[in-house]
Amino acid sequence: MDIYLPIAEVSVNWPILVLLGGVVGFVSGLFGIGGGFLMAPILVFLGIPPTVAVASQASHVVASSTSGVISYSSRGAVDFRMGGIMAGGGILGAFVGVEMFRWLRLMGQADLVVALAYLIFLGVIGTLMLKESLEQILRRRRGLAAPRKERRRPMWLYGLPWRMKFPKSGLYISAIPPIALGGGVGILSAIMGVGGGFILLPVMLYVLRMKASVVVGTSLFQIIITTAMTTVLQAGRNQTVDIVLSSLLLFGGVIGAQYGARLSGRFRGEELRAMLGLIVLGVGIYMGLELFVRPSDMFAIAPGVPE
Secondary structure, three states, rough: EEEOOOOEEEEEHHHHHHHHHHHHHHHHHOOOHHHHHHHHHHHHOOOOOOOHHHHOOHHHOOOOOHHHHHHOOOOOOOOOHHHHHHHHHHHHHHHHHHHHHHHHHHOOOOHHHHHHHHHHHHHHHHHHHEEEEEEEEHHHHHHOOOOOOOOOOOHHHHOOOEEEOOOOOEEEEEHHHHHHHHHHHHHHHHHOOOOOHHHHHHHHHHHHOOOHHHHHHHHHHHHHHHHHHHHHHHHHHHHOOOOHHHHHHHHHHHHHHHHHHHHHHHOOOHHHHHHHHHHHHHHHHHHHHHHHHHOOOOOOOOOOOOO
């Protein structure tokens, strides 16, 4: 039951792609992330060229995130104002990231940079998340009180201009940090094919100090807009979006995200972060190991790059 992917120029089993979309969509809804960091390495493992995997699975991130936002917004757990501000920065970052991605492909360094980005970002963030969550779990099981932490927001947030009120998040801060955060995520979305939730969530919680109840839904809302723009730009500028691959992943992702969002309330916050930390760290290590494996074809031409 194989199907030919015209842009990727490979044949794959289509039920596996639908199932993969459903599994990653479930993870997306469960943890409040786009899921792109998990999807791209698996697609590469299935034989999809990294440049096509990164660009094509962005539409799956949009679909699964949309499904998740619908679920969270029904509970009033989305700050649309904050998400819109971050998405504005994300759109600008997407333009920059797509041009960087195009330049890297023309230089023949896109695959290397993608693998390095996964190794560095996911390795560091996964380690930090896992360390913090395991400490909290061990403290709780030993009956120890959690150490008192300073909850005040960084003072520089109040010294910046263009302050805005975000009632849903309980904030009155400058719009510059959310815009800058969105811009950084937009660049990563183009280069790594990720929604950036694994970066957004900790920053929104520990730097911006948003209310925990709206962090996940707001993150997903921002991811929708940023990755949708990235998909359009990648298709028009780099011609690396395989519509057949995207459609199969999208179909499974919409269904999986709904089930993940429903199940998220059954776990403690530290347990969710520990599971996510393990997944993030594992994917980062896997992509890093690819740097030390001899390629099967030393001189393959990347799809979409003229010979």
